Every structure is written in C-alpha cells, then in structure tokens.
Amino acid sequence: MAPQQDPAQAPPGPRLFTWEEIWLRTKKGDPQRELWLVVDRGVYDVRGFLQRHPGGVRILKSHVGESVTEAFAAFHANKLLVTKFLNSLLIGELAPDQPSFEPSKNKLLVEDFCKLQATVEKMGFMKSNMSFFMLLFFQILLLDAAAWLTFVYFGTSLVPFIVSLVLLTISQVQAKWLQHDLGHLSVFQSTKWNHLLQKFVIGHLIGASARWWTMLHSQHHAKPNCYSKDPDIDMHPYIFALGKTLSVELGKKKIKFMPYNHQHKYFSFTVPPLLIPIYFQWHTVHFTCKKGLWVDLAWMVSFNLRFGFIYGSLLEIKIFNNFFFYLCRMAESSWFVWVSQMNHIPMTIDYDKHLDWFSTQLQATCNVDQSLFNDWFTGHLNFQIEHHLFPRMPRHNYSKVAPLVKSLCAKHGIEYKCKPLLTAFADILRSLKDSGELWLDAYLHK
Structure with missing residues (x-):
C-alpha cells in the first residue's frame, strides 16, 4: 500500500x-490598484x-x-x-x-451567446473562402493600375484626371476594407500570413502602419462607443458633443470648444474629407516613429516612393501631383468616414456600463440593408452587428450568421437595428443635431 x-x-x-x-482590489483611483x-x-x-x-x-x-x-x-x-x-x-x-x-450581468444571455459562439465555430462560419479574398485583392491591383494607365494613354487633361482620380479612390477604399479583413485575421488560417499581407496592403498600397491600425481598432472593438475607452470618439469634446449623457454633461460644465448646436452643419465638410489626409496622415507617422516600428515605416516610405515615381513623371508640375494626391485622400476619407460612422454615431455613446459582450456590441452598432452594392460599397460593414460580435469572422459569412443573431436578440428582447443606406447616412446628422440641442439646453440652463 x-x-x-x-x-x-x-x-x-x-x-x-x-x-x-x-x-475591491481593482478599484479605479486606488494607488494600490491591481x-x-x-x-x-x-x-x-x-x-x-x-x-x-x-x-x-x-x-x-x-x-x-x-x-x-x-x-x-x-x-x-x-x-x-x-x-x-x-x-x-x-x-x-x-x-x-x-x-x-x-x-x-445577464446570466442567460451570456450563456446563450457562448453557445452561439460554439455553434458558429461548429458550422464553419469562421473559415474563409480564399477565392473571395483573392478576387478582392486583384480588383484593388487592377483599379490601381487602371488609374495610372489612364494618364499614360489619355494624358493629364481634365477628363482623364477625373477618371484616374475615381479609379484610384475606389482602389484605395477597397484596399482599406481588405486590410481590415487581414487585421482581424479573417483571411488566412495562419496569423503570420494575415499580418504579412496586411503590412503590404496597408503599408505599400495605402501608406499607413499596420501596428498603428491594430492598436486603435482593437480598442474600438473592445469598448465601442464608450467614452475614454474607444479611440474613435476621442475627438469628443474638442469637435463634437456625442451622445445624450455626455452632451448634457458638457453643457452643464459650460464647455464650448465648438458651437455644438451647429455640429450637424459643419460635420460634412470637416471630418469626412479631412480625417485621413490631415489627422490620420500625421498620427500614423507620429505613432510609428514614436514606437520605433521601422518595418512599418519602411512599408509607408515604399508607398510614397511608388506614388511619387508613378504619378510624378506624369504630373510633371509638383503642385498638380500633390493636388491629385490630396484630392484622392479627401475622396477616400469621405467615403470611409460616412461608412464607418453610420453604424456607430447614431447609437448609444456613453461611459462604460460594464455590460456583457453581446449587449455592449448591440447597443453601439446597427446594420444597413444587404444588397450587392451595399456589401461592396461598405466592405460588408453594413453587417456591423455581426462583425462586432465575431470580429474574426470572414465577411462573406456575415449574412449566414445574421439570422442566428436576430433570433438571439428576439429571445432576450434586444433591438436588432437595420436600416437603408441613405437613412443610415442621414441618421449621423440627425443624431448630431439632437445631441447638439441637448448640449445647448444644458449650456443655457442656469
């Protein structure tokens, strides 16, 4: 024994x-906080x-x-x-x-979502169709080449200039959607290959840092529309008053960096055309240099060298070359901002309520109606709910999992919002107008 x-x-x-x-041990503000x-x-x-x-x-x-x-x-x-x-x-x-x-937290909802996660894995919705993504990649390269060839064969007069600008803008935006897929590890089974191709697409084709994007975007997904935790709303309150709670709070504190009651008027000609060419252009370079991300910086330099070599020899006057570049950046920025914000700004923006994952994502996101055009135009971000619930899911599977998500919402009495594309755009301005009026009322109240 x-x-x-x-x-x-x-x-x-x-x-x-x-x-x-x-x-108790993780209480915020405690100098001994764990x-x-x-x-x-x-x-x-x-x-x-x-x-x-x-x-x-x-x-x-x-x-x-x-x-x-x-x-x-x-x-x-x-x-x-x-x-x-x-x-x-x-x-x-x-x-x-x-x-x-x-x-x-809602025990039944958490358990049901965990079951849904297991079901999604079991049904193969997390596996990508490589042909789908390869076609997207070739589309981007083809449009990029077509933009250059338009100048080569038709000269630099007004019509070829506009045609080339349109082609390059489409290529750039579609490249942004593809690097977004790669950054979420939803293209290849191998994490390494996702990261490698993302560096090429965002670095060489777009001119930004992969690590910069990953850090900011991961924070956004973790706590969407949560003040001080989501970098996508960090411009609040310097430019906009967002959300009911925060707008009233700004008003009561007599904070007025901007005339927020007019923010629905100045939104369209500030953030959409200027976010990428002004803020992102500076921020990605600053971040990359500060963090010493020299590989990302090399990819970004390769983009600028390629763009200068290709278009600099065609648009011989430097001012025209710069004008073409920034006009393209402004066009793609407008496209990107309207699409990325149509699912978030009209939704709940507030302090973190520490809700479960499912509730956190549903209160901060909404969908836009499915169609071939909407899918292509938004990079399938018209399925923002499914994307936020399952960020690693290949986008071509969003429509397949949507009925399961709707069923779970119905079971627990959670609203599943879906609207037409133009309505989604208009709701951005409508929500800005509403929060601006709330700010004004609180600001004027003695």
Whole structure:
C-alpha cells in the first residue's frame, strides 16, 4: 500500500477569489490598484504584460476587474499560443461558489451567446473562402493600375484626371476594407500570413502602419462607443458633443470648444474629407516613429516612393501631383468616414456600463440593408452587428450568421437595428443635431 501524503506537505491549491475581492482590489483611483482580469474562471494579473500586449495598454486597462472570456474568444484565433502567455500571468481562480462572470450581468444571455459562439465555430462560419479574398485583392491591383494607365494613354487633361482620380479612390477604399479583413485575421488560417499581407496592403498600397491600425481598432472593438475607452470618439469634446449623457454633461460644465448646436452643419465638410489626409496622415507617422516600428515605416516610405515615381513623371508640375494626391485622400476619407460612422454615431455613446459582450456590441452598432452594392460599397460593414460580435469572422459569412443573431436578440428582447443606406447616412446628422440641442439646453440652463 502506498504511503499516504502528509496533508501539511500537500502542494497548496490555487488561490481562490470572490468577485467582491476582485472589485475591491481593482478599484479605479486606488494607488494600490491591481490589474486583474478573469478569463474562463482564471484570475490573471496583467500588470507585467501591458507593454507586450499587441492591442496595447489601453485595451487591457479598460477591462480591469471584469470577466473577458467572451472578448478573449472573439479576438484570439490561436488559443494555444495565447494560453502560453496567460499561464505566466495566472494568480488564482474564482471560488467554486462564484459565477463565471460578474453577478450583475445577464446570466442567460451570456450563456446563450457562448453557445452561439460554439455553434458558429461548429458550422464553419469562421473559415474563409480564399477565392473571395483573392478576387478582392486583384480588383484593388487592377483599379490601381487602371488609374495610372489612364494618364499614360489619355494624358493629364481634365477628363482623364477625373477618371484616374475615381479609379484610384475606389482602389484605395477597397484596399482599406481588405486590410481590415487581414487585421482581424479573417483571411488566412495562419496569423503570420494575415499580418504579412496586411503590412503590404496597408503599408505599400495605402501608406499607413499596420501596428498603428491594430492598436486603435482593437480598442474600438473592445469598448465601442464608450467614452475614454474607444479611440474613435476621442475627438469628443474638442469637435463634437456625442451622445445624450455626455452632451448634457458638457453643457452643464459650460464647455464650448465648438458651437455644438451647429455640429450637424459643419460635420460634412470637416471630418469626412479631412480625417485621413490631415489627422490620420500625421498620427500614423507620429505613432510609428514614436514606437520605433521601422518595418512599418519602411512599408509607408515604399508607398510614397511608388506614388511619387508613378504619378510624378506624369504630373510633371509638383503642385498638380500633390493636388491629385490630396484630392484622392479627401475622396477616400469621405467615403470611409460616412461608412464607418453610420453604424456607430447614431447609437448609444456613453461611459462604460460594464455590460456583457453581446449587449455592449448591440447597443453601439446597427446594420444597413444587404444588397450587392451595399456589401461592396461598405466592405460588408453594413453587417456591423455581426462583425462586432465575431470580429474574426470572414465577411462573406456575415449574412449566414445574421439570422442566428436576430433570433438571439428576439429571445432576450434586444433591438436588432437595420436600416437603408441613405437613412443610415442621414441618421449621423440627425443624431448630431439632437445631441447638439441637448448640449445647448444644458449650456443655457442656469
């Protein structure tokens, strides 16, 4: 008979935590605040991993004290690789009598969405159709070449200039949609190949940094429309008053950086045409140099060299070359902004309410009607709900999973918003007008 182990010499079990202890130790503003997250009942201290996290420091800090099991599954394709990093951060687990997620969250909804995630994987909706993405890639290259050949064969008079501008703008926007797919790891099964082709598309074809985009966009997906956590609304309140709560708050504090009650009038000729050529152009270079991302910088330089060589020899007067470049940037910026914001600005914009993953995404996103044109024009971001729920899903599968999402919404009484394309554009201005009026009322109230 094997000798019994002395209980005093038995290896200690994992440290057990309650949600109350986690919240107490991660309380915001506490100088001794811990940076703990919960994944699949495991409690992890991410303080030493902040600077190494691909999504950046902000995305981890925005989830401190929460269960991120659903977000973890949504973002990470290679679970085995990520688990190796997690193991070194594990400090314990939730006590047996504690729920797997915060008690304030809707237990049935969380469980049903976890089942939906498993169903989506089982039905193969996370697998991509390579032919679909290869056709998109060739479309981009063909349009890019056609823009240049238009100048070569027809000269630089007004009509060829406009035709070339249109072709290059379409190519640039479609390249943005493709790099978005690659950045979400939804094209190749291999994470490495997604990253490599993304660097080529966003760096050489567009002229921006892949790491810059990944960091900002991951933060947006983690906490969409959450003030101080979503970089897409960081311009608030310097340019716009967004959302009911925040607009009233600005008004009561007598903050007036801009005449917000007129923001629906100045939106169209400020952010849409200027975001990419002014802000993004500067921010991506600043970020890349500050972080020492020399590979990304080399790709960006290759874009500028290629553009200058191809069009500089045709548009011999430098001012015309620069005019063509910035006119293209303004056109693609307008296209990009109207599409990317039609699903978000009209939705709830507020402080983080620490809701479950499903509720967080549904309150911040809406869809636009499906059609061949809408799918192509928006890069399938007309299915913004499905994209936010399953960010790694190949876009050609959004329409397949949409009925399952609608069914889950109906079951739990959550509104699934879908509207025509032009209505979605108009709703941007309508929501800006409404929040501007709320600001004015609070501002004038004594």
